[in-house]
Amino acid sequence: MNxxxxxxxxxxxxxxxxxxxxxxxxxxxxxxxxxxxxxLVGESGCGKSISAMSIMRLVPKPGRxxxxxxxxxxxxxxxxxxxxxxxxxxxGEIGMIFQEPMSSLNPVQTVGAQVVEAxxxxxxATAAAARDRTVALFxxxxxxxxxxxFDAFPHQLSGGxxxxxxxxxxIAMRPKMLIADEPTTALDVTIQAQIIDLLRELQEELETxxxxxxxxxxxxxxxxDRIAVMYAGRLVETAPRxxxxxxxxxxxxxxxxxxxxxLAKKGERLHxxxxxxxxxxxxxxxxxxxxxxxxxxAHCADQPAPEIERSPGHISFCHALExxxxx
Amino acid sequence: MKTDQETPFVRVEGLKTWFPIRKGVxxxxxxxxxxxxxxxxxxxxxxxxxLVGESGCGKTTVGKTILRLIEPTGGSIHFDGADITSLSSEALLPLRxxxxxxxQDPASSLDPRMLVRDAIGxxxxxxxxxxxxxxxxxxxxxxxxxxxxxxxxxWRYPHEFSGGQRQRICIARALAVEPEFIVFDESIxxxxxxxxxxxxxxxNDLQERFGLTYLFITHDLSxxxxxxxxxxxxxxxxxxxxxxxxxIFESPQHPYTRALLKSIPSMNPKERSARxxxxxxxxxPSAPPPGCRFAARCPQVFDRCHNxxxxxxxxxxxxxxxxxxxxxLTST
Numbered sequence: 001m002n003x004x005x006x007x008x009x010x011x012x013x014x015x016x017x018x019x020x021x022x023x024x025x026x027x028x029x030x031x032x033x034x035x036x037x038x039x040l041v042g043e044s045g046c047g048k049s050i051s052a053m054s055i056m057r058l059v060p061k062p063g064r065x066x067x068x069x070x071x072x073x074x075x076x077x078x079x080x081x082x083x084x085x086x087x088x089x090x091x092g093e094i095g096m097i098f099q100e101p102m103s104s105l106n107p108v109q110t111v112g113a114q115v116v117e118a119x120x121x122x123x124x125a126t127a128a129a130a131r132d133r134t135v136a137l138f139x140x141x142x143x144x145x146x147x148x149x150f151d152a153f154p155h156q157l158s159g160g161x162x163x164x165x166x167x168x169x170x171i172a173m174r175p176k177m178l179i180a181d182e183p184t185t186a187l188d189v190t191i192q193a194q195i196i197d198l199l200r201e202l203q204e205e206l207e208t209x210x211x212x213x214x215x216x217x218x219x220x221x222x223x224x225d226r227i228a229v230m231y232a233g234r235l236v237e238t239a240p241r242x243x244x245x246x247x248x249x250x251x252x253x254x255x256x257x258x259x260x261x262x263l264a265k266k267g268e269r270l271h272x273x274x275x276x277x278x279x280x281x282x283x284x285x286x287x288x289x290x291x292x293x294x295x296x297x298a299h300c301a302d303q304p305a306p307e308i309e310r311s312p313g314h315i316s317f318c319h320a321l322e323x324x325x326x327x
Numbered sequence: 328m329k330t331d332q333e334t335p336f337v338r339v340e341g342l343k344t345w346f347p348i349r350k351g352v353x354x355x356x357x358x359x360x361x362x363x364x365x366x367x368x369x370x371x372x373x374x375x376x377x378l379v380g381e382s383g384c385g386k387t388t389v390g391k392t393i394l395r396l397i398e399p400t401g402g403s404i405h406f407d408g409a410d411i412t413s414l415s416s417e418a419l420l421p422l423r424x425x426x427x428x429x430x431q432d433p434a435s436s437l438d439p440r441m442l443v444r445d446a447i448g449x450x451x452x453x454x455x456x457x458x459x460x461x462x463x464x465x466x467x468x469x470x471x472x473x474x475x476x477x478x479x480x481x482w483r484y485p486h487e488f489s490g491g492q493r494q495r496i497c498i499a500r501a502l503a504v505e506p507e508f509i510v511f512d513e514s515i516x517x518x519x520x521x522x523x524x525x526x527x528x529x530x531n532d533l534q535e536r537f538g539l540t541y542l543f544i545t546h547d548l549s550x551x552x553x554x555x556x557x558x559x560x561x562x563x564x565x566x567x568x569x570x571x572x573x574x575i576f577e578s579p580q581h582p583y584t585r586a587l588l589k590s591i592p593s594m595n596p597k598e599r600s601a602r603x604x605x606x607x608x609x610x611x612p613s614a615p616p617p618g619c620r621f622a623a624r625c626p627q628v629f630d631r632c633h634n635x636x637x638x639x640x641x642x643x644x645x646x647x648x649x650x651x652x653x654x655x656l657t658s659t
Contacts, residue, residue, distance in 0.1 A: 043519035189547075192590065193590035215520065218592035218593065221592065221594055221596060222593060222600060241596065242596045256520060256521060266531075266552075271524060272524050276491060276522070
């Protein structure tokens with residue numbers, strides 16, 4: 001196994017509500033090794049983006065990461081760092097790519113200047129040197145005519161090119177790790193395929209660890225080494241990619257995989273997960289999926305789901321599986 | 328209701344929608360954005376045509392032009408046998424009830440200050456399907472049940488519902504006036520996978536039950552196979568390939584359709600997609616190239632493609648706008 005990059009232990013992030021503080025992310029633990037892509041998968045509101053923001057300490061106030069959590073990045077607990085040190089980590093050792101390229105770029109500054117700024121924020125580089133590096137980065141991420149594009153404003157570039165600029169900025173400091181939050185969701189399918197390729201190449205070349213956050217299981221299949229599935233603020237199942245797709249054991253993961261149209265033809269019925277995700281105040285004390293689960297047992301709603309190891313590296317949080325394991 | 332399956336229910340011929348580009352103090356027209364530039368297709372009653380393409384290809388404009396929400400620049404639109412291309416807005420009014428539109432984002436297509444009962448009831452009242460308040464309420468309840476919403480929730484505001492429920496409200500609103508033709512413009516793109524499955528099943532059920540005709544506009548090819556009978560692929564204002572869903576997915580002819588299908592990320596855990604070839608950008612619809620519009624990105628391009636415009640050639644089981652299709656046609 002490669003060197004351990006990120007070790008998240010018992011992450012818990014809460015927001016205040018009328019009924020007191022509600023944890024929208026609870027007891028999340030995962031690890032990312034060098035050169036590994038971990039996909040954090042789930043539907044909107046499941047807490048996957050808040051988990052990523054918690055790692056970068058960017059949770060908007062009044063939300064807060066509970067101090068019982070530990071987020072070790074290369075041996076240092078990020079939650080103990082002071083503000084200037086944390087700033088060096090962000091964009092330096094950990095690069096970030098967000099969903100909407102337009103909103104992560106400044107509309108009144110040329111894209112080149114924005115990458116130069118990012119470089120100069122982290123190290124002393126002359127304007128000329130930073131410019132050369134930016135042009136080289138643009139070339140690396142496949143932007144045609146990088147010299148000309150340096151002086152372009154974001155609105156003059158297509159969605160795919162803007163996302164390439166954002167990726168160039170994210171890898172400018174050769175980060176050890178990338179956090180990519182829905183990096184291809186806003187893009188057309190042809191552009192999405194190109195960006196997936198680019199991320200694969202960069203990951204191989206720089207041996208970056210990637211935390212990929214997405215709701216799109218097909219993108220996960222294309223990019224991830226391991227998958228962690230979240231539901232209502234908690235992990236429900238984690239496994240290597242192929243194992244998860246072929247032997248998903250948690251009823252939520254199974255439902256999610258069956259709901260994808262995939263090769264279903266007209267006239268066939270798609271599998272539905274009954275009901276909707278309840279709002280955080282109404283999350284069950286026990287297994288959070290119990291209110292929608294087709295194989296629910298009597299005690300599921302009251303007792304937190306146990307951690308069951310299905311096979312090495314494949315963990316599922318489910319009462320029904322416990323029974324199966326004992327029997 | 329007509330039962331004739333053969334005459335198309337909705338048909339467009341040579342449809343063109345151009346937007347003027349104005350410049351200067353006098354707003355002089357200096358050119359046109361050819362958003363839709365000669366589109367032909369027909370949809371039979373009770374079937375679904377999926378119109379697919381990348382953002383900016385003009386697919387949304389096609390949908391809005393068919394519903395006469397945008398004035399066509401040229402060509403004709405036929406609805407249930409009648410030419411509606413140049414009907415006045417008064418003459419269109421009775422037809423409006425028969426054709427409806429469901430948008431992508433239910434949050435922005437519902438008035439946040441309108442009760443769900445009034446949002447769904449508005450069409451019922453304005454088309455005088457029911458006039459007194461109680462009858463409207465009863466009808467709203469009926470349609471909420473139809474889309475699997477709890478009628479007791481009709482006195483709530485849209486923000487009290489989840490995204491999937493809001494999209495159901497939009498569908499109920501469209502259905503409440505008993506339309507025969509519905510245009511879905513990226514209506515499920517913003518929804519989560521599990522909710523998408525619920526809505527897709529609902530749309531299929533409704534179509535079967537009421538014999539509805541759908542035009543489904545989307546960039547998401549993975550849902551097309553499940554929902555559509557026929558597929559029309561659009562590229563920079565023109566259709567490049569058209570055929571049954573099965574033919575298009577199993578044996579695409581046009582290089583663009585092939586590239587599009589190849590770009591769909593694979594769901595097969597044993598096999599990830601091969602690397603895609605880097606292809607250039609989409610040409611601007613205000614200055615399309617003189618030849619084939621896909622020539623600049625086409626892996627099978629040859630000289631003729633840059634100079635001459637291909638037509639939609641009728642291959643045995645599809646139409647394709649590619650010189651290679653013409654070659655195939657003349658060789659057989």
